[in-house]
Amino acid sequence: MNAVQSYRHTKIIATIGPATDSPEKLQAMISAGVDMIRLNMAHGTVQWVEEIIAKIRAASAVVHREVAVMMDVKGPEVRTGVVAEDIELQIGDRLELHSAAIDPDAGNVIQPGSYRVSVNYPDLPHDLEVGAKVLIDSGLLHSTVIEKSDRMVSVQIETPGTLTSRRHINLPGTLIKLPALTKKDEADLLAGIKAGLDFVALSFVRQAADVVTLRDFLKSHGSEARIISKIEDHAGVVNMHSIIHETDAVMVARGDLGIEIAFQNLPIVQSKLIEACMQQGKPVIVATHLLESMISSPMPTRAEISDVSNAVREQADAIMLSGETTVGAYPLESIDVLKKIIESIEPSVGSQVNESIHLYTPKAKMLRSSVSLAAELGNSAVVVFTRSGFLAYVLGALRAYKVPILAFTDIPTTFHQLLLPWGVEPFLMDFSDDPEETIQNALQLLRERGFVDPESWLVVITNALADGQIIDSLQLRQAGA
Template sequence: MPLPASYFRQTKIIATLGPATESKEMLAQLITAGVDILRLNMAHATHKWVEDAMWFVREASTEVGRHVGVMMDVKGPEIRTGKVEKAFEVKTGDPFEFHIESVEPTAGVMSVSVNYPGLPGDLSVGTVVLIDSGLIRMRVLDKDDVRVRCEVLTPGSIGSKRHINLPGVFVNLPCLTTKDENDLRAGVKAGIDFVALSFVRQAEDIRTLRRFLDELKSPAKIIAKIEDQAGVRNMAEIIAEADGVMVARGDLGIEIDYHRLPLVQTEMVAACRAAGKPVIIATHLLETMISSPMPTRAEISDVSNAVREQADAVMLSGETTVGAYPLESVQVMKNIIQSIEPSVSTDLNRNLQLHEPKAKMLRSAAKLAQDLGESAIIVFTRSGFLAYTLGALRARGVPIFAFTDNESIFRQLLLPWGVEPFLITFHDDPEETIRTALHLLSERNWCQVGTTSVVITNALARGKIIDTLQLRRIE
């Protein structure tokens, strides 16, 4: 029989690569521990690092016999303070000025330059400006074409290259910077499987990136990072255009009222599930494990909540880039997932809109596999659509074994909930392909002899290829 539901993990784990994990030895351990996708954060990465990292990932995967997908997370448009000789303190009530880099600051007023010349045009009097992840708050009092004059609301220390957030302001920055485009060229050359686009504000941002990837002839899937109010407001159109969504709770928790963040997360997960698009929960999931061998009780509950909401994947960031306990973080994540998943509802995702007859057949397959008990779904796909849809149906406890002959699709199938992909050669005769797949599952102990599985594939009937749903026993 297939692995019991308590052991077959359906929620995927994404880990970010960094100094703590970039060696081939550590990568092998991460992959063996159960990481499904590795994330390359391009905020500070070089193209040589990308090339080396991809080589190490593929080599380590081959050595341990388990492959992973790779996601490049491009930096996106950011507004930051300029360089200052020495960090300085601002106090509540102090006047403060932002100025574009091409002009001199006003004499006698504390000030800092900004890297975005359009900032004065985007802001209005009364707008709140947040610096350094929201630690410092200011209110706009006045402005001209090159300067913005503010009053300090929350004191703090301002240093070089501090991030600036503008809650509720639609910033007229391009969705792809020159750095992003250069990074993507390097990533596509190295063979990335996914691109995470930062600060997605509208569906057109996704279309812009897709056109650029098409020019590079890249099949990489696009993950939209929703992390500001515009992204939340345009959630439906973004989800429709993207291949998946990341709930990027770092900046999002600054851009919206903090007490609304759990509600927005729940809304996004539900919207993605209804649209049949994978959704990733990211940021601060096990943050204390950067320096502690154990998570807090609140972090355990946070991960558990993501699993109960049936997100496709949960993501580690600092825990595996600079943390002292990267492998332990993956193990903790895996333990929580495997403990919580059996308690999740077995009801199929009834909100998923299925329009085509073949898609509706998938719902029947999921229900049949659940009713059989200790069963699995075996699907053959060249585009990945069938497997992604089956994952979106959320048949809890039913493994989805997806077979493909396309290497890119194989790695992209590592993201959707409950899908375990296999790369095989498809035969001209569909029956021969089925027998190959059943033998592989038995040989690798994914299914035991005698197990009845639901098989979705094509079949030849009087010279015509038809879609079929079959019951097959593992022999």
């Protein structure tokens, strides 16, 4: 079987953490087929960023396989403050959430059944109404606002649990006014830009303007990084179309999304986000809890196998591991499980090209013809030359099964950014002024790397010289020996 026939279209993203940040583990993960590595800045520091990106690039050089680097900035997160001792909360207990620091002498216990804790968001009492839901500790502790004053919100506890320090608070249905980028985010980003990140994932994107804020920040610091908008609350879902228009890619961040919206709606929202991204030709990542049980077990549950299969059938561009590869006991096994499921499921998905995508320019419309032609020929691939990456992103969005998109670029950042879209295999190569010489160099590289055999058909999207003028052309060639 040649490379065209055994091609994996769905990309794999792995978050890095203590279980995987050694040079050996990084090399093993990259060799195992991870396409992108995510740095979760909810846990990382500025010093770590520089160190880890250098380690990733060094590991790539050892195993001769490149990966993209995504920095997932922490974003506007609301958290409880420090508690002197764990608080055991019972149903009916009252908890005061103070927007100012708590006097350590006063402590967290007011009287049995009544407690207080600070929160890191000064405007909390203004944004929350009596009757609003407050979920503490990533959705574990449910409560409802019963009273509020200028500097404090009082909630009644509805599910028992232990409150420890610095727990994540979700406010389903409440629009919080925290800025899209915090001071920590900006400091992390500056370190990431310096170290050469390829993508920035922005947490809790609520509106298109949040993406613009990040884009302006990146541009003003000379970064070409692409933006992945994490959709993880109700506002993000409501504004999905305008956010997708503004962003470069989307992440269905199911960890928080599953808390912020009714859990039974999560599969519907996932499908809608994937469909909306495919219409606008933007890559989409399905993230979190894909193989959660593999944090401590070498085998996935049957339900997890179905969940991963569903994301592959829905044609997500990429699927992402979090806890499985940060703290899990089986990071490499988790990657292997994803690969096996992708390889089994992809051939079973219908070979209909994405008809819903809106293509505006004549050149973009030509791309649909190129993948249809390649699909009809069989043992075929599309070869494209791209500098901005745009053409290859559209080709990926067309979702042509068994048609590898072999994308050549002469720009290192574009090369890394082409590792995300579905079905795209990027190559970094110098371009010559003579279009034919560039094509010949590309074919030579494909033959050397075993991506084509002499009989493979290649549909080449390229500049051509016609009567001294450069024109766009679509050419049919055989790979040759």
